[in-house]
Amino acid sequence: MIEVGVFTGGTAIFAAAFFKAVFMAFDYVCLDIKDHLLILPKTEKRLGMRYEFGKTSDAFAGEVFDVVFIDGDYSFKWAKRDYLNLGKFATKICAFHDVNAKEYLPKGGGVYNFWRHLCSSVARDMTAIEICHSDAHVGAQKDGNWMGIGILDMTSK
Numbered sequence: 001m002i003e004v005g006v007f008t009g010g011t012a013i014f015a016a017a018f019f020k021a022v023f024m025a026f027d028y029v030c031l032d033i034k035d036h037l038l039i040l041p042k043t044e045k046r047l048g049m050r051y052e053f054g055k056t057s058d059a060f061a062g063e064v065f066d067v068v069f070i071d072g073d074y075s076f077k078w079a080k081r082d083y084l085n086l087g088k089f090a091t092k093i094c095a096f097h098d099v100n101a102k103e104y105l106p107k108g109g110g111v112y113n114f115w116r117h118l119c120s121s122v123a124r125d126m127t128a129i130e131i132c133h134s135d136a137h138v139g140a141q142k143d144g145n146w147m148g149i150g151i152l153d154m155t156s157k
């Protein structure tokens with residue numbers, strides 16, 4: 001798995017612990033333009049995590065991962081670039097965070113518009129699932145439809 005924009009490692013540690021428990025050979029590339037990480041070296045090693053800081057998805061363009069989680073820069077431009085560099089090569093899942101976050105619309109349409117654009121272009125070829133994970137009256141939108149994770153099931157192609 002690769003996570004684009006790992007930040008402090010909250011999602012990474014949770015996902016790595018789950019996948020490592022079901023598949024011993026699992027490893028996790030944690031990518032970020034900056035080092036914000038708060039995970040202990042012993043834990044990283046145990047969970048098969050490898051850090052790649054000061055880099056973007058450009059450094060891994062064309063590499064194949066089972067799972068790609070895109071959660072870095074929320075602009076349309078970077079959501080598209082991360083998808084073209086990594087997401088479209090995923091063998092099982094390509095997921096984007098913040099597909100319902102309208103606060104990123106000023107960033108060229110944001111990941112919000114990229115996700116919709118992508119869904120309309122791949123709709124005939126694979127299954128897309130959207131999970132909303134916000135309570136009403138919470139966050140930037142307060143409409144109960146904030147943030148959200150968009151998932152492309154690459155196995156359905």
Ligand SMILES: C[S@@+](CC[C@H](N)C(=O)[O-])C[C@H]1O[C@@H](n2cnc3c(N)ncnc32)[C@H](O)[C@@H]1O
Nearest residue numbers: 004005006007010011032033034056071072073
């Ligand atoms: C909201 S945080 C990610 C949160 C993290 N995925 C989690 O679930 O806890 C966004 C992160 O993306 C990083 N970032 C911003 N632009 C990026 C890019 N183009 N490529 C990789 N990382 C980027 C930032 O440094 C920041 O740490």
